[in-house]
Amino acid sequence: MIRVSGLTKKFKGITAVDSVTMEVARGDIFGLVGPDGSGKTTLLRLIVGIITPTAGAVSISGAGGGAGSGGKYPGYMPQRFSLYGDLTVMENINFFGRLYNLSRKTISRRADEILELTNLSSFKARFADNLSGGMKQKLALTCALLSRPDLIILDEPTFGVDPESRKDFWKILYSLNGEGITILVSTAYMDEAELCRKVAFMSGGRLAAVDTPVNLKRNFPFKILELKAGLGDPESLAGLPGILDADMFGDRYHIRVADAGAGRKVLEDFLAARAVDDFTLREVPASIEDIFVALAESEAV
Numbered sequence: 001m002i003r004v005s006g007l008t009k010k011f012k013g014i015t016a017v018d019s020v021t022m023e024v025a026r027g028d029i030f031g032l033v034g035p036d037g038s039g040k041t042t043l044l045r046l047i048v049g050i051i052t053p054t055a056g057a058v059s060i061s062g063a064g065g066g067a068g069s070g071g072k073y074p075g076y077m078p079q080r081f082s083l084y085g086d087l088t089v090m091e092n093i094n095f096f097g098r099l100y101n102l103s104r105k106t107i108s109r110r111a112d113e114i115l116e117l118t119n120l121s122s123f124k125a126r127f128a129d130n131l132s133g134g135m136k137q138k139l140a141l142t143c144a145l146l147s148r149p150d151l152i153i154l155d156e157p158t159f160g161v162d163p164e165s166r167k168d169f170w171k172i173l174y175s176l177n178g179e180g181i182t183i184l185v186s187t188a189y190m191d192e193a194e195l196c197r198k199v200a201f202m203s204g205g206r207l208a209a210v211d212t213p214v215n216l217k218r219n220f221p222f223k224i225l226e227l228k229a230g231l232g233d234p235e236s237l238a239g240l241p242g243i244l245d246a247d248m249f250g251d252r253y254h255i256r257v258a259d260a261g262a263g264r265k266v267l268e269d270f271l272a273a274r275a276v277d278d279f280t281l282r283e284v285p286a287s288i289e290d291i292f293v294a295l296a297e298s299e300a301v
């Protein structure tokens, strides 16, 4: 559905997107994750066609579902709220519908369908400024769906939205996907990365590790030891022999090692030397977050 090859975008001195080659298959839920400034937004904007690449190419096949189905372009939801706060929900929808050259009748019919799906039907007359964060994002999604695209591209659609509304939003994405809509979505949330059928990790403008969450975990070459103990900072752990890195996950440390047995021994000795005897140490399966921390550390994957 989307084919990107050698895509590069340079801004004065910064290579925001660096020779990215990737493919999004029809029907995918494709997730793009990566730290701030890693180039996610720039990549999505290149794919949508809002900015032109310095090098490389993007091709989108069959966007719009073929002749006569309207909407030649993918639906796009930018990272920042792009609607008018001083217009109501329905006024925003009418405005965007007319940008797509849809008739009033079509807009109103589609709006009814989509608002039902996004649970906004009873808020048609509310000013966008007065919607909650999660509802604003649903309205933006509604507008992105008006042209009936068969591909939608969403840039951190749930950023800053409460966990309950994030779940709602993903239910909607799944139901759209179930109707055949291909989804390309960037996210800062690792639990959302787990929900994608395919995940790509972006770092310094490059893509690494494009795979299903299951395969990413299966192929992860390290072990994760989880330590719960009252220690000062994880930095002191990271300097120990055989410890590749250590990060805080809530109230526990996730410690990346090549060999679980050897790592455990090093940590137990370390704790014994500090007379820490109240701790739990166990091996846990690597989570998507562990994998991304490791990828971000190594950068040059």
Ligand SMILES: Nc1ncnc2c1ncn2[C@@H]1O[C@H](COP(=O)(O)OP(=O)(O)OP(=O)(O)O)[C@@H](O)[C@H]1O
Binding pocket: 011, 012, 014, 015, 016, 034, 035, 036, 037, 038, 039, 040, 041, 042, 043, 079
């Ligand atoms: N229009 C622009 N002019 C100059 N530099 C830009 C422009 N847009 C992006 N950049 C730079 O390109 C790099 C990638 O930015 P981008 O917004 O694509 O990252 P991101 O992964 O979306 O980050 P975030 O998670 O914060 O949204 C950054 O260094 C950014 O400062």
Ligand SMILES: [Mg+2]
Binding pocket: 040, 041, 042, 079, 155
């Ligand atoms: Mg961004």
